[in-house]
Amino acid sequence: MSRRVAAIVVLSLHVSYCPVLSRLVMSHLFPSSTVNLIFNKMNVFRAVHVKLIARDFFSLTIHIPPNYAPTFFRRGMQVWRVETVGVVVSKEHTGDYLRFIVDDGTGCIHCILDITDHSDLGLAAEVETEIALREAATVELGKLVRVRGMIKLGAGVGLQLTVRDVLVERDPNMETLYWMDCIRLAKSCYDHATRP
Amino acid sequence: MMATSIIKPAVPVLLKEIESGSQFFKQGASLRVTGMLHAYSEDTAVAVIADANISFKINTVHLRDLSFRFGSYYQFIGELHILPEDVAILQARVGRIVDGLDPNLYNQSLQLRRQFESELVNS
Numbered sequence: 001m002s003r004r005v006a007a008i009v010v011l012s013l014h015v016s017y018c019p020v021l022s023r024l025v026m027s028h029l030f031p032s033s034t035v036n037l038i039f040n041k042m043n044v045f046r047a048v049h050v051k052l053i054a055r056d057f058f059s060l061t062i063h064i065p066p067n068y069a070p071t072f073f074r075r076g077m078q079v080w081r082v083e084t085v086g087v088v089v090s091k092e093h094t095g096d097y098l099r100f101i102v103d104d105g106t107g108c109i110h111c112i113l114d115i116t117d118h119s120d121l122g123l124a125a126e127v128e129t130e131i132a133l134r135e136a137a138t139v140e141l142g143k144l145v146r147v148r149g150m151i152k153l154g155a156g157v158g159l160q161l162t163v164r165d166v167l168v169e170r171d172p173n174m175e176t177l178y179w180m181d182c183i184r185l186a187k188s189c190y191d192h193a194t195r196p
Numbered sequence: 197m198m199a200t201s202i203i204k205p206a207v208p209v210l211l212k213e214i215e216s217g218s219q220f221f222k223q224g225a226s227l228r229v230t231g232m233l234h235a236y237s238e239d240t241a242v243a244v245i246a247d248a249n250i251s252f253k254i255n256t257v258h259l260r261d262l263s264f265r266f267g268s269y270y271q272f273i274g275e276l277h278i279l280p281e282d283v284a285i286l287q288a289r290v291g292r293i294v295d296g297l298d299p300n301l302y303n304q305s306l307q308l309r310r311q312f313e314s315e316l317v318n319s
Contacts, residue, residue, distance in 0.1 A: 053309070053312075053313070054205065055313055055316055055317075056316060059316065087228075087271075087273060087290060087292070088290075089203055089206075089273060089289070089290050090203055101203055103203070103205050103206055103228075103273065104205070105205055105206060105207055105208045105228055105309075106205055106309075106313060107205050108203050108204070108205050141290055142262070142290045142291055142292040143292070144292070171296060172269075172271075172294035172295075172296055172297040173296065173297060173298055173301065173302075176297075176298070176301050176302050176305045179305050179306075179308070179309045180305055180308070182312075183308060183309065183312045186312070
């Protein structure tokens with residue numbers, strides 16, 4: 001039993017990188033009830049940027065518990081972070097924030113990048129600010145971007161992303177490949193995430 | 197500049213799908229079109245792109261910082277403007293060069309994505 005526990009610990013280190021693969025491996029080692037218990041406890045999708053096309057993103061169910069922040073679910077699976085790929089169709093610099101809209105052809109996702117100068121908080125914060133400023137400088141109208149961020153419920157705009165990082169894609173085929181990723185992951189992973 | 201009005205998603209379409217009677221052939225429809233640049237007039241700012249022997253006009257008057265090179269692939273996002281006698285032109289608000297795009301992969305993936313979208317709506 002101790003060897004099994006050790007195996008869980010080792011495998012769990014890889015969960016945030018590849019939850020599906022880890023689940024497949026673990027399902028060969030342990031009864032399915034044990035695997036489900038482990039994965040539910042770990043909230044694997046908390047650390048993962050779930051790939052969703054905008055239509056799927058805007059279909060998320062929103063729960064607003066009293067005195068707590070809203071939570072978001074896709075067919076029963078809780079989602080914290082999302083990745084999207086699309087074309088920047090609008091951009092606005094207001095104060096310490098860059099607000100831009102990414103259109104992937106199925107919806108327009110509002111994104112907010114915090115570029116507040118936190119350099120007075122130490123070296124790590126200074127680097128973080130520098131990265132955010134550099135990323136903000138690359139966001140231009142018509143660019144194909146890959147955005148990862150936390151889901152937020154914005155006043156007036158509904159679901160939006162608080163940007164963790166934004167990357168300009170040079171290869172136009174990356175959008176096509178992203179569509180295929182979204183479809184494959186939805187069918188092979190996300191649709192089954194809450195089933196025993 | 198952030199638009200104050202709600203921006204509609206531009207549906208990716210093939211040029212052959214923009215014809216009278218098609219579900220995409222609507223006044224003001226937001227579309228995303230892709231094709232090779234065949235002609236461009238600096239006087240009118242109208243570009244002509246082509247894909248699979250179908251050509252289509254784009255009004256690029258609102259675009260900035262986009263150079264036009266014949267033979268390059270372009271993607272435009274904008275609203276469809278239907279003129280008399282069912283002549284259509286896209287009023288582009290965003291444009292970009294997509295040289296290197298695999299058209300076959302793009303077309304096939306577009307069909308798969310539409311199928312997936314309809315599954316999402318119906319599920």
